[in-house]
Amino acid sequence: MDLRASAYGHGLVTVARVAATAGIRSFRVSSVAEAVELRDHGLDAEILSPVSPSESAVAAERDIRTLSDDGEAQDDAAARDLGVGVYGLATPAGIATEPVMTLTAEVIAVKRVIAGTGVSYGYTYRAPADTAIALVSIGYADGVPRLGSNTARASLAGIAYPVVGRIAMDQLVLDVGTAHVSPGDIATVFGRADRGEPTAREWAQRTRRPAEALTAGLRRRVTRIPTDD
Numbered sequence: 592m593d594l595r596a597s598a599y600g601h602g603l604v605t606v607a608r609v610a611a612t613a614g615i616r617s618f619r620v621s622s623v624a625e626a627v628e629l630r631d632h633g634l635d636a637e638i639l640s641p642v643s644p645s646e647s648a649v650a651a652e653r654d655i656r657t658l659s660d661d662g663e664a665q666d667d668a669a670a671r672d673l674g675v676g677v678y679g680l681a682t683p684a685g686i687a688t689e690p691v692m693t694l695t696a697e698v699i700a701v702k703r704v705i706a707g708t709g710v711s712y713g714y715t716y717r718a719p720a721d722t723a724i725a726l727v728s729i730g731y732a733d734g735v736p737r738l739g740s741n742t743a744r745a746s747l748a749g750i751a752y753p754v755v756g757r758i759a760m761d762q763l764v765l766d767v768g769t770a771h772v773s774p775g776d777i778a779t780v781f782g783r784a785d786r787g788e789p790t791a792r793e794w795a796q797r798t799r800r801p802a803e804a805l806t807a808g809l810r811r812r813v814t815r816i817p818t819d820d
Contacts, residue, residue, distance in 0.1 A: 593674035711756025749787035
């Protein structure tokens with residue numbers, strides 16, 4: 592199973608444990624450091640990693656298998672066909688998949704604005720009518736791409752709203768119209784389409800980047816919480 596880039600941002604150890612419980616016995620990681628982290632958390636399975644000459648002793652000591660150049664090339668092909676499909680970010684070989692990551696953040700303020708009011712830095716969006724805007728506590732410092740400004744969506748209670756104005760370092764803004772939204776409500780940046788939520792694939796399309804780059808690019812201050820959902 593492909594666990595590179597901390598399981599495409601889903602959480603290295605958490606995903607490895609779930610996969611091992613499901614019977615997966617071979618894992619690929621990005622670095623010896625990731626392999627050692629898995630060994631330190633008790634993963635007793637085959638771990639494959641690129642290994643530099645200076646890391647060979649550590650790899651041998653921790654039973655980390657070194658990928659040859661040929662092995663990497665073959666594994667890369669397999670990863671493209673299956674790797675991101677495991678996380679619901681692709682549909683490999685016609686197999687339907689569901690995303691396993693839901694990215695949420697709290698609404699920290701709601702403001703009523705009149706028609707023509709500029710929103711966020713540079714006023715790249717102006718309200719076309721009297722409306723309400725909701726400030727959501729997540730931004731580009733968390734890995735949300737700024738290319739989602741004025742193009743992407745996020746949802747509240749299963750209803751998707753446009754991301755308006757420029758995405759800031761620590762927050763983004765939604766135009767919620769006449770909806771009843773309050774501070775403390777939870778916005779879903781991306782999740783599952785069957786719950787009325789924008790998906791990581793949709794965000795990938797709107798920000799012109801691969802979906803796996805989106806999830807792998809989420810920063811450390813985004814807390815990963817495993818669920819059974």
